[in-house]
Amino acid sequence: xxxxxxxxxxxxxxxxxxxxxxxxxxxxxxxxxxxxxxxxxxxxxxxxxxxxxxxxxxxxxxxxxxxxxxxxxxxxxxxxxxxxxxxxxxxxxxxxxxxxxxxxxxxxxxxxxxxxxxxxxxxxxxxxxxxxxxxxxxxxxxxxxxxxxxxxxxxxxxxxxxxxxxxxxxxxxxxxxxxxxxxxxxxxxxxxxxxxxxxxxxxxxxxxxxxxxxxxxxxxxxxxxxxxxxxxxxxxxxxxxxxxxxxxxxxxxxxxxxxxxxxxxxxxxxxxxxxxxxxxxxxxxxxxxxxxxxxxxxxxxxxxxxxxxxxxxxxxxxxxxxxxxxxxxxxxxxxxxxxxxxxxxxxxxxxxxxxxxxxxxxxxxxxxxxx
Numbered sequence: 001x002x003x004x005x006x007x008x009x010x011x012x013x014x015x016x017x018x019x020x021x022x023x024x025x026x027x028x029x030x031x032x033x034x035x036x037x038x039x040x041x042x043x044x045x046x047x048x049x050x051x052x053x054x055x056x057x058x059x060x061x062x063x064x065x066x067x068x069x070x071x072x073x074x075x076x077x078x079x080x081x082x083x084x085x086x087x088x089x090x091x092x093x094x095x096x097x098x099x100x101x102x103x104x105x106x107x108x109x110x111x112x113x114x115x116x117x118x119x120x121x122x123x124x125x126x127x128x129x130x131x132x133x134x135x136x137x138x139x140x141x142x143x144x145x146x147x148x149x150x151x152x153x154x155x156x157x158x159x160x161x162x163x164x165x166x167x168x169x170x171x172x173x174x175x176x177x178x179x180x181x182x183x184x185x186x187x188x189x190x191x192x193x194x195x196x197x198x199x200x201x202x203x204x205x206x207x208x209x210x211x212x213x214x215x216x217x218x219x220x221x222x223x224x225x226x227x228x229x230x231x232x233x234x235x236x237x238x239x240x241x242x243x244x245x246x247x248x249x250x251x252x253x254x255x256x257x258x259x260x261x262x263x264x265x266x267x268x269x270x271x272x273x274x275x276x277x278x279x280x281x282x283x284x285x286x287x288x289x290x291x292x293x294x295x296x297x298x299x300x301x302x303x304x305x306x307x308x309x310x311x312x313x314x315x316x317x318x319x320x321x322x323x324x325x326x327x328x329x330x331x332x333x334x335x336x337x338x339x340x341x342x343x344x345x346x347x348x349x350x351x352x353x354x355x356x357x358x359x360x361x362x363x364x365x366x367x368x369x370x371x
Contacts, residue, residue, distance in 0.1 A: 018054070019052070020051065020052045020053075021050070021051055021053065021072060022048055022049070022050055022051075022072070022074070023048070023060070023070040023071065023073060024045075024048050024049070025049075025069060025070060025071075026068075026070060027045045027122070027141070027142065028120065028121075028122060029068075029069040030043075030045045036061070036063050045141065051070070058070055093114065093117030093118070095113050095139055095162075095165075096114070096139050096141060096142050097139065098138075098139055098161065098162035099153065099161050099162070100136070100137045100161070100162060100163070101161070101164075101351075101352065101353070102134075102135065102136070102137050102164050102351070103135075103351040104132040104133060105167055105351065106164040106165060106166065106167070107131070108129060110139075110165055111129055111130075111132075111137075111144065112129075113165050115127040117142070118142060119144065120142070120143065121145075122140075122143035122144060122145055131146045134147065134148050135148060136149075136150070136153040137164070138153075138157055163350075163352075164351070166350065169224045169227075170224075171199065171222070172227070173196050173197065173198055174195065174196065175196055176193040176196075176226075176228040176229070177194060177196060177208075177222040177226055177227060178191060178193050179192050179193070179194060181220065181221040183221075186212060187210065187212040188212040188217065188221070192233065193226070193232060193233055194210055194222070195208060195231070199216075200216045203216060204218065204219055205217060206219060225349065227349065228294060230294075282309055282310070282311050283370055284307065284308070285307070285310060285317060285368055285370050285371060286369045286370075286371050287305070287317065287366065287367075287368055288306075288366070288367045288368075288369070289305075289327065289330070289364045289365070290302060290303065290364060291334065291359055291363070291364060292365055293338075293345075293356065293359070294344075294345040295341075295346060295347075295356055296344070297341075300337055300341065303330055303334045303364060304327060304330035304331070306325050308320070308321060317368065318368065328361070331359065331360070331364075335358040338356035338357070338359065339356070340355070341356050342354070343355065
């Protein structure tokens with residue numbers, strides 16, 4: 001609805017108009033007012049017009065508008081109504097002139113950054129936080145608009161895309177972080193992951209579990225963006241929630257593929273020495289292949305499961321499964337799920353929606369359990 005604007009009818013202008021003034025339409029009302037101006041002209045928010053006072057309004061191009069939709073402009077020589085630009089430039093900001101993909105948190109941060117630099121919403125919301133549930137924000141010049149249409153955002157908004165402001169990252173107790181500056185003499189190894197125990201109450205130092213414990217380390221020695229719920233370098237881990245009495249029946253195997261695709265080399269963690277020794281006793285086992293990607297939901301982590309009767313070691317049983325079952329086909333089906341799944345780990349860390357990449361056989365964890 002037009003803001004306090006109407007067409008003059010039934011009155012003689014010469015009886016009602018006052019002095020002429022130079023005005024510029026305020027940016028927050030620009031689009032509303034432009035609807036009532038001659039469509040043949042190309043307008044922008046910096047154009048200066050000549051209007052005349054009309055009671056409590058201003059008369060412009062056959063219509064009267066409330067004064068609050070205008071900025072008053074200082075008198076300049078040879079000002080023309082439709083081609084003079086205000087000499088004052090709009091506010092500058094690193095956030096103006098871009099489009100953004102946001103989540104509720106980054107939407108709030110972006111809006112606050114725009115408000116701080118003199119911008120705001122392109123209508124009556126002004127500098128009030130709003131529409132944090134919308135996935136797309138656009139800041140044209142210094143005005144914010146929103147959209148929930150991804151196709152429109154990608155194809156119809158002709159502005160460069162930029163990452164919105166990100167929340168400040170903090171080191172979290174119990175999380176694992178990658179060392180980027182080691183100190184071997186003190187047990188801190190480059191590229192190893194360490195679990196954070198706590199931070200110093202009197203300095204910026206961090207204390208980590210492991211051989212490097214006993215020192216408070218500078219935050220600069222660790223990559224905060226590498227945060228993980230576990231040690232990604234630990235390829236051989238027995239499930240924590242398994243009772244010790246049941247460990248006899250569980251083997252976790254890490255398998256790597258050699259240059260000969262028909263030849264597989266395996267290394268695995270056992271709980272008894274004789275678990276890998278060939279036996280004359282038949283047994284039924286379940287062989288499961290897991291995808292432990294932190295960005296994947298738990299319900300999608302099981303790639304494939306096969307139940308087989310065997311009398312050989314777990315290592316040889318796995319080799320048999322690889323030769324007799326369509327493991328490659330199951331991995332391909334699993335990758336189809338990944339291709340349509342948002343990486344939850346990246347989404348949590350950055351707010352960006354990125355699809356999971358395909359996995360290969362050597363990325364999987366294999367578990368052998370006696371049925």
